[in-house]
Amino acid sequence: MRRIVTDNERMAAITTQEFEHHFKSLYKPLCLFALRYIDQVEDAEDIVQQAFADVWDKNRAGNTIGNLKAYLYQAVRNRSLSFTLQPVNAEATEQLPDVEDTSEEEDIRRSERDARLWEAIDHLPPERKKIFLLSKRDGLKYQEIAEELNLSVKTVENQMSKALKALRETAIRIYMFFFG
Amino acid sequence: MDNEYDKDLEQRIRFVARHYREGSLDADKAWRKFASERAISRKVSLRRYWFGAAAVVLMLVGLGTWFTVERNAPDWVAITTAPGQTKDIYLPDSTLVALAGDSWVRYDAKRYDKERRAVEMNGKAFFQVTRNEARPFSVRTSQTEVTVLGTSFQIDEKPTVTEVNVVTGKVSFTAGVEKENVILTAGMSARYSSENKEITVTEEDDVNKLAWRTGQLRFKETPLDKVIEDLSDYYQVEITNQAKNEGVKLTATFNDLPLEDILQVVNQTLDVRLVSTSKK
Known part of the structure; x- marks a missing residue:
């Protein structure tokens, strides 16, 4: 909680260097935030790029943004919502994402945690990552993964438990950071 | 609480894994794209590679100095x-x-x-x-x-x-x-x-100052002292007069003759005794 409350970045015509810092630290959480509304990673990245572009232009024009982080989350939410509402086909509009009614702070915190989890997956050893994604992303059963990769079920179980352990530790560290 | 936390975490892991794509959501890559589209990459890279740039500048200054010194050094x-x-x-x-x-x-x-x-x-x-x-x-x-x-x-x-x-x-x-x-x-x-x-x-x-170049010694009503000086100079020897004849003058032209010949001519003409004593 501490971090969010104290992190009231005042943005009185910030320098390019400061902007770059904000961009790099907020980029991934914002993308994961966008992914709650939209499905495609490319679309999410585009939306976040656009949101930053908007802030960049405002900053260049000398406009001050009180809380940059809150502003960006709001901007990404709005852009994501209008993106999903572009009625490509009827089915798309019916499948409006079931976004929980959570507070702004909760949204930010969750997206930051998601970003950490994403990074934790990035850092998994290749074999373990493959097994983990086949299970959690593609929904394969351990037996199916074992057959697919020509491994024993035992090995798949072993790798999965190690992968989940790594992700849990990442998650715990984040919780410790917020509430500890 | 723990149970709820686990359930929540399981949900988040599933959510992230579902969207996970190798190499996506790379903040550095995204920034490079953002910066290049706004022509701000150069400024940024200059900052990032400040030390590199400084090193290059220092090297150039060094080279410049070296070249300047080298160029100004006399040849x-x-x-x-x-x-x-x-x-x-x-x-x-x-x-x-x-x-x-x-x-x-x-x-x-x-x-x-x-x-x-x-x-x-x-x-x-x-x-x-x-x-x-x-x-x-x-x-x-x-x-x-x-x-x-x-x-x-x-x-x-x-x-x-x-x-x-x-x-x-x-x-x-x-x-x-x-x-x-x-x-x-x-x-x-x-x-x-x-x-x-x-x-x-x-x-x-x-x-006669240029006799060494012309090879010609010319005397015209020249006092003996001056004749001795010019001959000494030309032949690079010490010449002394061992007779006591002051005030005699010589008029003659010699075209690169051996010193002994000249001394003989002068001695006979002026009735003096010029002797070359030693090399200078």
């Missing part, structure tokens, strides 16, 4: 002669330098004929300077400096006396720490003595 061309040897040298502007024995002359090949024409010398040398009023020609010796536009003249530098003889044209002769200066015209000579620190100007023409 001396020096010509020397052994005792008894003479040499004719043509400088880049086709000025002739005739070096007498046991002398040297040098010039900076990088600068000669750029803004000035400057040479340094020691010993005796005759200069026939190609006229160029835009680039004065100057000769420096340890104590004196001769500046001309285009003339012929000779400098004879001995340990305590520097003598300039002007054959044609006009010469500016500067000597000593006080920068005493005289203007000499054709036929004039000047001597600077480092002992009394004075320039003495002689207006009479002394043809």
Whole structure:
């Protein structure tokens, strides 16, 4: 909680260097935030790029943004919502994402945690990552993964438990950071 | 609570895994795209590679300094002669330098004929300077400096006396720490003595000063002392008169004869006893 409350970045015509810092630290959480509304990673990245572009232009024009982080989350939410509402086909509009009614702070915190989890997956050893994604992303059963990769079920179980352990530790560290 | 946390975490892991794509959501890559689209990449990379840039700048400064020093370092061309040897040298502007024995002359090949024409010398040398009023020609010796536009003249530098003889044209002769200066015209000579620190100007023409170049010694009603001096100078020997005949004068021309022949002629003509005693 501490971090969010104290992190009231005042943005009185910030320098390019400061902007770059904000961009790099907020980029991934914002993308994961966008992914709650939209499905495609490319679309999410585009939306976040656009949101930053908007802030960049405002900053260049000398406009001050009180809380940059809150502003960006709001901007990404709005852009994501209008993106999903572009009625490509009827089915798309019916499948409006079931976004929980959570507070702004909760949204930010969750997206930051998601970003950490994403990074934790990035850092998994290749074999373990493959097994983990086949299970959690593609929904394969351990037996199916074992057959697919020509491994024993035992090995798949072993790798999965190690992968989940790594992700849990990442998650715990984040919780410790917020509430500890 | 724990259960709820686990359930929540399981949900988040599933959510992230579902969207996970290798190499996506790379903040650095995304920033490079963002920056390049707004032409701000250069500024950023300059900051990021500040030390690299500083190192490059330092290296360039170093190289620049080195090149400057290297470029400004004189590129001396020096010509020397052994005792008894003479040499004719043509400088880049086709000025002739005739070096007498046991002398040297040098010039900076990088600068000669750029803004000035400057040479340094020691010993005796005759200069026939190609006229160029835009680039004065100057000769420096340890104590004196001769500046001309285009003339012929000779400098004879001995340990305590520097003598300039002007054959044609006009010469500016500067000597000593006080920068005493005289203007000499054709036929004039000047001597600077480092002992009394004075320039003495002689207006009479002394043809024998260039005898070492012409190979000809000419005397016309010349007092014996002067004959002895010129012969000593030309043949680089010590000559003494062992007879007591003061005030005799010689009129003669010698074309590079052996010293013994000349001494015999002079002794017989003037009834004197000139003897070459030793080499200088």
